[in-house]
Amino acid sequence: MVIKLENLTKIFQPGDAPAVDNLTLEVDEGDTCVLVGPSGCGKTTTMKMVNRLIEPTDGKIYVENEDVSKKNPIQLRLNIGYVIQEIGLFPHMSIAENIATVPRELRWPKQKIQERVDELLSMVGLDPELFRNRRPSDLSGGQRQRIGVARALSADPPLMLMDEPFGALDPITRSYLQNEFLRIQEKIKKTIIFVTHDIDEAIKMGTKIAIMREGKLVQYATPDELLSAPADEFVVNLIGGNYSIKRLHLIRVEEILKEPFTVSPEDSLDEAKEVMEKSQLELVLAVNGEKHLEGLVTPSSLRKEGERVGDVMDTPDLTVDSGATLNDALSVMLTNGEGYALVVGDENRLQGVVTLNAIMEALQDNEK
Amino acid sequence: MELLYSMGHYFMLAASSNPQEGEPWFFEPFFAYLVRRWDRILVMTLEHFELILVATAIAIAIGVTVGVIISYYEPIAYPVINVTQVLMTIPSIAMIAMLIPLFGIGFNNGVAALVLYMLLPLVRNTYTGIREIEPAVLESAKGMGMSELRVLTKIKLPLALPVIMAGIRVAVVLGVGIGAIAAYIGAGGLGSLIFNGIERVNYPMIWTGAIFISIIAIVLDLILGWGEKRLYRY
Numbered sequence: 001m002v003i004k005l006e007n008l009t010k011i012f013q014p015g016d017a018p019a020v021d022n023l024t025l026e027v028d029e030g031d032t033c034v035l036v037g038p039s040g041c042g043k044t045t046t047m048k049m050v051n052r053l054i055e056p057t058d059g060k061i062y063v064e065n066e067d068v069s070k071k072n073p074i075q076l077r078l079n080i081g082y083v084i085q086e087i088g089l090f091p092h093m094s095i096a097e098n099i100a101t102v103p104r105e106l107r108w109p110k111q112k113i114q115e116r117v118d119e120l121l122s123m124v125g126l127d128p129e130l131f132r133n134r135r136p137s138d139l140s141g142g143q144r145q146r147i148g149v150a151r152a153l154s155a156d157p158p159l160m161l162m163d164e165p166f167g168a169l170d171p172i173t174r175s176y177l178q179n180e181f182l183r184i185q186e187k188i189k190k191t192i193i194f195v196t197h198d199i200d201e202a203i204k205m206g207t208k209i210a211i212m213r214e215g216k217l218v219q220y221a222t223p224d225e226l227l228s229a230p231a232d233e234f235v236v237n238l239i240g241g242n243y244s245i246k247r248l249h250l251i252r253v254e255e256i257l258k259e260p261f262t263v264s265p266e267d268s269l270d271e272a273k274e275v276m277e278k279s280q281l282e283l284v285l286a287v288n289g290e291k292h293l294e295g296l297v298t299p300s301s302l303r304k305e306g307e308r309v310g311d312v313m314d315t316p317d318l319t320v321d322s323g324a325t326l327n328d329a330l331s332v333m334l335t336n337g338e339g340y341a342l343v344v345g346d347e348n349r350l351q352g353v354v355t356l357n358a359i360m361e362a363l364q365d366n367e368k
Numbered sequence: 369m370e371l372l373y374s375m376g377h378y379f380m381l382a383a384s385s386n387p388q389e390g391e392p393w394f395f396e397p398f399f400a401y402l403v404r405r406w407d408r409i410l411v412m413t414l415e416h417f418e419l420i421l422v423a424t425a426i427a428i429a430i431g432v433t434v435g436v437i438i439s440y441y442e443p444i445a446y447p448v449i450n451v452t453q454v455l456m457t458i459p460s461i462a463m464i465a466m467l468i469p470l471f472g473i474g475f476n477n478g479v480a481a482l483v484l485y486m487l488l489p490l491v492r493n494t495y496t497g498i499r500e501i502e503p504a505v506l507e508s509a510k511g512m513g514m515s516e517l518r519v520l521t522k523i524k525l526p527l528a529l530p531v532i533m534a535g536i537r538v539a540v541v542l543g544v545g546i547g548a549i550a551a552y553i554g555a556g557g558l559g560s561l562i563f564n565g566i567e568r569v570n571y572p573m574i575w576t577g578a579i580f581i582s583i584i585a586i587v588l589d590l591i592l593g594w595g596e597k598r599l600y601r602y
């Protein structure tokens with residue numbers, strides 16, 4: 001799904017400065033194009049012209065080479081996922097009914113809608129049995145936003161429009177949902193237009209970033225290009241200092257994972273000691289047969305009384321999920337004063353260890 | 369004061385027709401009247417309900433429609449609500465008199481007058497109910513591809529329903545009281561008991577009319593209030 005904006009202009013009141021000024025932009029299939037800029041720069045207006053919630057004053061928008069102004073706006077919108085910051089769940093409907101909005105408009109058979117709702121609930125990490133029949137008012141902010149994303153994905157639209165979807169959440173939930181969305185996006189590969197005013201979020205979420213100012217496009221580049229070659233003073237100020245720290249948002253922990261040294265909780269302490277000597281980390285992880293993370297063995301736990309690893313191991317709390325960025329991992333390390341973080345995937349399955357050294361190496365490679 | 373006076377008057381009247389000391393003046397004549405004329409009272413109660421039901425049905429149809437229309441045309445919203453507000457300030461007896469050239473006397477006139485009185489709470493509450501919906505809810509509905517008609521029937525009206533129900537409740541209770549006046553031009557109902565009772569200085573008759581009208585108003589208010597609460601599930 002390729003989207004082309006051609007000389008797009010929007011003037012709300014005749015005589016006013018244009019909200020969007022002669023904007024030309026092309027978004028490739030599978031890209032996440034983040035529109036970023038200070039408030040009033042026209043990013044939301046641009047996004048809303050794609051699904052015709054706002055009609056352009058001038059210029060054209062092509063979705064898959066079709067001029068959207070010639071399409072029926074209802075048909076157009078049914079094929080474009082739409083998520084906004086305030087979510088706008090329907091408070092009088094159950095979660096299942098909310099998610100089923102678009103399939104219902106498309107008159108899918110009941111059975112198919114039900115299956116799709118359950119599939120989506122599982123996809124966004126909510127148990128269908130538990131959440132299907134709840135009302136939006138029963139959910140926390142983070143859960144509501146997941147439903148918002150599930151609802152937008154319900155009819156599997158090739159294109160998604162997302163207007164500050166994680167803007168109203170607390171920083172921890174936000175970063176968690178961002179990671180989760182990145183993981184989902186890796187599987188579903190939608191073309192996404194994503195609006196935010198947060199440059200860190202843009203660097204993290206975008207494969208392409210379009211920086212806007214007063215309705216004009218200032219720079220359109222990949223996050224990497226943006227950090228290494230900002231177009232002008234405005235972009236430099238928007239990114240702010242600390243380029244190396246911003247790069248932490250660009251790299252995922254998966255890319256620098258180290259294979260962990262593991263034992264089973266059933267193993268004896270001597271076996272654990274042996275494994276620990278082999279690792280340079282003074283850190284051994286206890287996992288069960290299916291690689292579910294059970295516990296953490298450090299030199300101090302080996303000094304405890306006990307026969308098996310299971311008796312002495314500590315609870316692992318320094319975990320990040322596999323979609324996390326180096327920034328998330330570093331933040332966990334700093335918070336706990338340790339030089340490592342454990343990476344776990346679905347169902348608490350251990351995937352590896354990230355160390356402070358590995359982060360520093362990755363940054364040095366990336367700078368080159 | 370007036371009530372005290374009429375009660376005193378009633379007592380005197382009761383005393384003069386029944387000269388014995390300690391003669392009961394309220395309950396016994398009242399219940400005697402209920403027992404004697406229960407068939408007539410029943411018919412009038414049903415007539416009263418009919419008047420209210422027909423008027424409420426018509427008023428909901430008109431009021432909700434007008435409320436929906438003005439929610440789409442913001443500039444005319446307040447002028448329209450003001451007109452319904454002015455209608456409400458017209459004394460009921462004057463309203464009924466003014467409607468005689470259009471509807472003659474009888475049931476239709478009563479219904480027309482009630483409908484005009486009921487419009488304000490219905491129009492205003494429908495309008496407010498729709499306007500108070502969170503803009504994000506409407507934006508997401510539209511953005512996902514619901515047509516305006518679907519947004520109205522699936523989102524706006526269901527979400528405005530509790531507020532509209534509150535309007536219906538006010539309208540119905542208002543109608544029960546004003547419906548009594550409509551008996552003056554022969555619209556029937558319990559008001560007839562009051563008017564006839566005044567003419568004939570028949571106090572049990574007046575009491576019956578007044579008490580039954582109050583009971584209907586209170587019962588309908590309780591039922592609708594219960595229904596309204598059931599709607600606030602979210």
